[in-house]
Amino acid sequence: MTDRLHPGGVPRVPAGRRRLATAGAGLLLVAVCGLAAAWGRATLDTDGVAVAAAVSAVLLVVALRLWSRVRREVVTRPVLEGTVLTGRTPLGRHGVDLTRVHAAAVSWDAESRRVVALGLADDGGCAVVPWTQLQAMPDLAEVRRLLALRQEQRALVLPALVCAAWDLPALPGADATGPLPRDRVEQVLAGLTHAGSAAAVAAGILLA
DSSP states (O other): OOSOOOTTOOOOOOHHHHHHHHHHHHHHHHHHHHHHHHHHHHTTTSTTHHHHHHHHHHHHHHHHHHHHHHHTTBOEEEEEETTEEEEEETTEEEEEETTSOOEEEEEEETTTTEEEEEEEEETTEEEEEEHHHHHTOTTHHHHHHHHHHHHHTTSOOOOHHHHHHHTOOOOTTOOSSOOOOOOHHHHHHHHHHHHHHHHHHHHHHHHO
16 A cells, blocks of 8 residues: 555545534434434333334434434545545545544443444544444555554554554553544534433423
């Protein structure tokens, strides 16, 4: 793999589009929470409660996964094109340049004690890659080499969990999971979605 950029530059989902989509997906999640609560309350003492619970569970999972993928910039089917790690999102192709990555963090499942995803940030944005898909990449060795080089240059501190998984030396004081830059607008939208979902559930139960 040659050290060159993606021929069209780094593909990015514009921040404005992602924020609008995050808000829309959040509203969808709030609506589904309210409807599921109301439907469950209305059918609580009937034969339809099992159907209501099953359908509501499916709708909630779909809405939650969509909201999570949009707001966290999760890319699937990752590929390495030059030095650009890119993949698919619900809003289009999105990626980061591994020669410019300055922050990395992992999502960690404490119950299974496994890394779930790796988040990477360069000066143009962030991308979160599911760990199993990253590990299955044919170019994983090159991805690891480019990130290890950034760490050797002291331009990046890889999380200790990533270093352990990839048999790389961790820098002194490296955090186990690592920090990743946060979009303040996204944080506000996430807070509103959480509050709205809780309120929708309460309203659905009380008004059903």
